[in-house]
Amino acid sequence: MWGRVRKSCARFFRSRRAEADTGRDKDRRTHNLFEAAAVYVSACAEDDQDQIDEAAGWVSPEALSFGVSELACRAVIALARERDESPQTVARSLLGLPAA
Numbered sequence: 001m002w003g004r005v006r007k008s009c010a011r012f013f014r015s016r017r018a019e020a021d022t023g024r025d026k027d028r029r030t031h032n033l034f035e036a037a038a039v040y041v042s043a044c045a046e047d048d049q050d051q052i053d054e055a056a057g058w059v060s061p062e063a064l065s066f067g068v069s070e071l072a073c074r075a076v077i078a079l080a081r082e083r084d085e086s087p088q089t090v091a092r093s094l095l096g097l098p099a100a
Contacts, residue, residue: 031058037067 036058043051056064076094080087092099 031055033059033063033067034070036064037071040064041068041071 036055039058040052040055043049043055058064059067076087076091079094080090083090085093089099
């Protein structure tokens with residue numbers, strides 16, 4: 001009896017490993033909101049509508065919006081440090097607004 005259980009379990013794990021190896025689980029992979037935001041923003045910059053649509057489908061619109069906002073904040077902070085300017089000056093500059 002235990003031999004049959006062992007063989008059944010071994011067969012099950014082999015089939016799961018085979019699925020993973022063939023990439024069928026790739027479609028079921030979950031994406032986090034920061035990954036979705038990074039792909040979405042870079043696709044927008046490259047005007048790649050297919051990639052935009054794909055990334056937008058990975059997470060809810062609210063999560064994507066939060067991720068894009070967080071990415072924008074981090075980018076402005078990084079540029080401000082690099083340029084030795086305030087984040088407000090950098091943000092206004094990126095948007096083409098006059099200095100405040």
